[in-house]
Amino acid sequence: MIDTDTIDIQKIKESKVKSMDFANLEFGKTFSDHMFIMEYKDGKWQEARILPYQNLSMSPSASVIHYGQSAFEGMKAFKNKDGRFGLFRPDKNIARMNKSAVRLCMPEVPEDLFMEALTRLVQMDNSWIPTEELSSLYIRPVLFAVDDFIGVRASETYRFLIFTSPVNAYYTKPVRVKIERHFTRAAKGGTGYAKAAGNYAGSLYPAKLANQEGYDQLLWTDSKEHKYIEESGTMNVMFVVDGKLLTPELGDTILDGVTRDSVIQLAKDWGIEVEERRIEVEEILTAMKEDRLEEAFGCGTAATIAHIATIADGDRVYELPAVEDRKLSNKLSKYFVDLKKFRVEDEHNWMIELN
Numbered sequence: 001m002i003d004t005d006t007i008d009i010q011k012i013k014e015s016k017v018k019s020m021d022f023a024n025l026e027f028g029k030t031f032s033d034h035m036f037i038m039e040y041k042d043g044k045w046q047e048a049r050i051l052p053y054q055n056l057s058m059s060p061s062a063s064v065i066h067y068g069q070s071a072f073e074g075m076k077a078f079k080n081k082d083g084r085f086g087l088f089r090p091d092k093n094i095a096r097m098n099k100s101a102v103r104l105c106m107p108e109v110p111e112d113l114f115m116e117a118l119t120r121l122v123q124m125d126n127s128w129i130p131t132e133e134l135s136s137l138y139i140r141p142v143l144f145a146v147d148d149f150i151g152v153r154a155s156e157t158y159r160f161l162i163f164t165s166p167v168n169a170y171y172t173k174p175v176r177v178k179i180e181r182h183f184t185r186a187a188k189g190g191t192g193y194a195k196a197a198g199n200y201a202g203s204l205y206p207a208k209l210a211n212q213e214g215y216d217q218l219l220w221t222d223s224k225e226h227k228y229i230e231e232s233g234t235m236n237v238m239f240v241v242d243g244k245l246l247t248p249e250l251g252d253t254i255l256d257g258v259t260r261d262s263v264i265q266l267a268k269d270w271g272i273e274v275e276e277r278r279i280e281v282e283e284i285l286t287a288m289k290e291d292r293l294e295e296a297f298g299c300g301t302a303a304t305i306a307h308i309a310t311i312a313d314g315d316r317v318y319e320l321p322a323v324e325d326r327k328l329s330n331k332l333s334k335y336f337v338d339l340k341k342f343r344v345e346d347e348h349n350w351m352i353e354l355n
């Protein structure tokens, strides 16, 4: 293992931040000045560097291109108007990256080195963290195989990168979702619980079909019977029925979301009963018909809380209660912004301040 003093730093000659228009950002298209990069070879991580954000070079036979041995993470840095900035629960993302690495037969990234790289990179580029209420610096760690060999086997060399992208609010309006009864995102025994690149490739075609039918996103169901609700697009999903918060229980087909975990903790703190269990599509449809479904929302780092406006199952289309009337999801949204802008007491020590 390499020690954390050995991160080589090469600064950009002139920051691009001055020419930025933070009010008009398209999600995921703008990148900050620097990136972290390191190489895995001869059985160990080495050459840890922070460099100006730039293109990579690799062989046409690099195994990641052919067999998708790759996993990523998604997290955010926040900054308030007073200039205080920090990360939200980075320890969870670091642990999850390593769970994904194990599943995809890749080497884990030492936790302290990962945290050191994140800290240095975000500190160096902190002028890129927008301070607007719903804005943040999205952080993308990614780990992938780079052997120049086209046989199917685990690579012996890997690259680990972290780069960042300033972003504004993700969804501006509540989403329309369609229950997916044919295609599958994740099967038992598969890679659904990992942030494996291939999971997202496989979800694009079904998502495109849903878009063509006028939906923003899918509500994925289990691979065997297409009867139980699993996730919503690339978010975990939550329902409020009869005052209780319901969400599918974790398993190998469901991503263990940091936002999901935080929502469950907050709901419990606020005295709301939480049930993590299998949820049948029929149970939710029945609750909708009987006006007992009070709220439905997706939760994930990109959107934080995404209200669901419409749920469709085949020809049956249901409209949910007005967003203004949704007590829990609105309270959660407000709490998360307040916490990330350092305006409320951080009872769970979720914010890691980097000033």
Ligand SMILES: *Cc1c(COP(=O)(O)O)cnc(C)c1O
Pocket: 074, 195, 231, 233, 234, 235, 236, 255, 256, 257, 258, 259, 260, 299, 300, 301, 302
């Ligand atoms: C990343 C992701 C989530 C949300 O996880 P967070 O840690 O809250 O960002 C949920 N589902 C899938 C499939 C994901 O890829």
